[in-house]
Amino acid sequence: MYDIAIIGSGIVGLAHALMAARRGLRPVVIERNAAPTGASIRNFGFVTVTGQGENDTWHRALRSRDIWQEVAPMAGIDILQRGLLVTAQRPEAMTVLEAFAKHEMGRDCRLLSPEEVRAHYQGAGNALQGALYSPHDLRVESRTAIPLLVRWLAGNGVDFHFDTAALAVEGCEVITPRGRIRAESVVVCPGDDLTSLYPHIYARHAVTRTQLHMMRLASPGFDIGCPRMSDLSLVRYRGYAERPESAALIDVLRREQPEHLAAGIHLIVTQAADGSLIVGDSHHYDRAPEPFYDAAVEALILDEFRCVLGIEPPPVLERWLGTYASAGEDLMRVSPHECVRLVVVTSGTGASTAFGIAEETLNDLFDTETCHDR
Ligand SMILES: Cc1cc2nc3c(=O)[nH]c(=O)nc-3n(C[C@H](O)[C@H](O)[C@H](O)COP(=O)(O)OP(=O)(O)OC[C@H]3O[C@@H](n4cnc5c(N)ncnc54)[C@H](O)[C@@H]3O)c2cc1C
Numbered sequence: 001m002y003d004i005a006i007i008g009s010g011i012v013g014l015a016h017a018l019m020a021a022r023r024g025l026r027p028v029v030i031e032r033n034a035a036p037t038g039a040s041i042r043n044f045g046f047v048t049v050t051g052q053g054e055n056d057t058w059h060r061a062l063r064s065r066d067i068w069q070e071v072a073p074m075a076g077i078d079i080l081q082r083g084l085l086v087t088a089q090r091p092e093a094m095t096v097l098e099a100f101a102k103h104e105m106g107r108d109c110r111l112l113s114p115e116e117v118r119a120h121y122q123g124a125g126n127a128l129q130g131a132l133y134s135p136h137d138l139r140v141e142s143r144t145a146i147p148l149l150v151r152w153l154a155g156n157g158v159d160f161h162f163d164t165a166a167l168a169v170e171g172c173e174v175i176t177p178r179g180r181i182r183a184e185s186v187v188v189c190p191g192d193d194l195t196s197l198y199p200h201i202y203a204r205h206a207v208t209r210t211q212l213h214m215m216r217l218a219s220p221g222f223d224i225g226c227p228r229m230s231d232l233s234l235v236r237y238r239g240y241a242e243r244p245e246s247a248a249l250i251d252v253l254r255r256e257q258p259e260h261l262a263a264g265i266h267l268i269v270t271q272a273a274d275g276s277l278i279v280g281d282s283h284h285y286d287r288a289p290e291p292f293y294d295a296a297v298e299a300l301i302l303d304e305f306r307c308v309l310g311i312e313p314p315p316v317l318e319r320w321l322g323t324y325a326s327a328g329e330d331l332m333r334v335s336p337h338e339c340v341r342l343v344v345v346t347s348g349t350g351a352s353t354a355f356g357i358a359e360e361t362l363n364d365l366f367d368t369e370t371c372h373d374r
Helices: 011-022 056-075 091-102 114-120 142-154 199-204 231-235 246-256 258-262 295-309 350-367
Strands: 002-007 027-030 081-088 110-112 130-139 159-161 168-170 173-176 179-188 208-217 268-271 277-280 316-337 340-347
Touching (some): 011 027, 011 056, 011 340, 011 350, 056 130, 056 350, 091 130, 091 246, 110 114, 114 130, 179 350, 208 295, 231 246, 258 295, 277 295, 316 350
Parallel strands (some): 027 159, 179 340
Antiparallel strands (some): 168 173, 208 277, 268 277, 316 340
16 A cells, blocks of 8 residues: 555656655556656756746746756756756847846846857857846756656655556556556656546547657757757747737747748757757647658758757757647646546646646645545
8 A cells, every 4th residue: 555656657757756755655656668758758858947837837847946956966867957048039039038037037037138148158140139048947868867766766765667557547546457556645647648547637628749859969069058949939938928029029930930830840959968969849739640750840940940059950860759748728637536636737848847746736635635626
């Protein structure tokens, strides 16, 4: 008998295991694959605070960033980059950044002139209007960080059952092909598996899947300083997109970059310890996205890279696709039973917010009485 059974070993499941272990509870994680292979190891590992949607998501990102900083050294996870540089290629983009900097969420962020950007960072395009520097963000290498987190949790009181699919949850019991696992509470974190567990809840919240094209480029031969974003990011990330000033930017982008907008492209560039660059991404929405990597989408991403960094893209070393659950709300958290919570990040922000979300779920399950939503 466990205190808490967690289904799914992506970052959302692991975050719940961590917060449970911190409370002195006995958690078990049930994962159908032999290791985590979902969105959580395919992402940028970018714990993005600045630009997240005002209120809940931004606060959860701030809290999660703090918890990453506490846990990373203990789990042997390197924080490879800190901060964020959003460069503006158009005056309309600079106006959005100026408006953001005046907002509470822009606290401690700095606006930089083109000269200041060029003095401090290599790789800045010709059309540079200026930039916003945020000190709040950090980056880990997900493909190594997630396995390290699993290993550290396993050594700190968390049991793992890999290669074990959860077939159903009955009351507080998880039914698996290997037998029943009993716990006081169950947290279900299956990410973008829309059909195996609670398909009616996924359907009711109109959850679909978002697919992204990603690549790793060879080192450009210099340190990019911190993760980069571009004008296209300002109409995707709610923290900027919800500023009224973004309306003029979107008009310009519709005229100048319609193909990029249609493919949901914006630029994130992060850098690994060996200097290689993780570059993306695109957004296609479908319950059953095409499984094939589209070279035309890659060309659009690299076109944006060329403009923003002002260099020819180095050779592509790896390409992959990733998917995550998405819906109109940033987070779906419902209670199909009084001792069960279904927790799905539906906004592509799980690496940035999972620890904050897990802390709330644990408070809800173990500190208070709540009503449920069937
Ligand atoms: C390409 C890409 C880039 C991204 N970049 C960022 C970023 O930079 N910053 C950021 O904050 N977010 C980013 N995201 C979003 C982030 O990765 C996701 O929000 C997050 O990983 C979701 O975590 P999860 O644990 O819910 O899902 P997953 O990592 O997909 O994990 C779900 C797990 O549940 C398991 N599972 C499902 N059903 C069952 C079952 N019935 N029984 C047992 N196990 C089950 C699956 O096998 C899987 O291992 C990105 C996503 C992608 C795809």
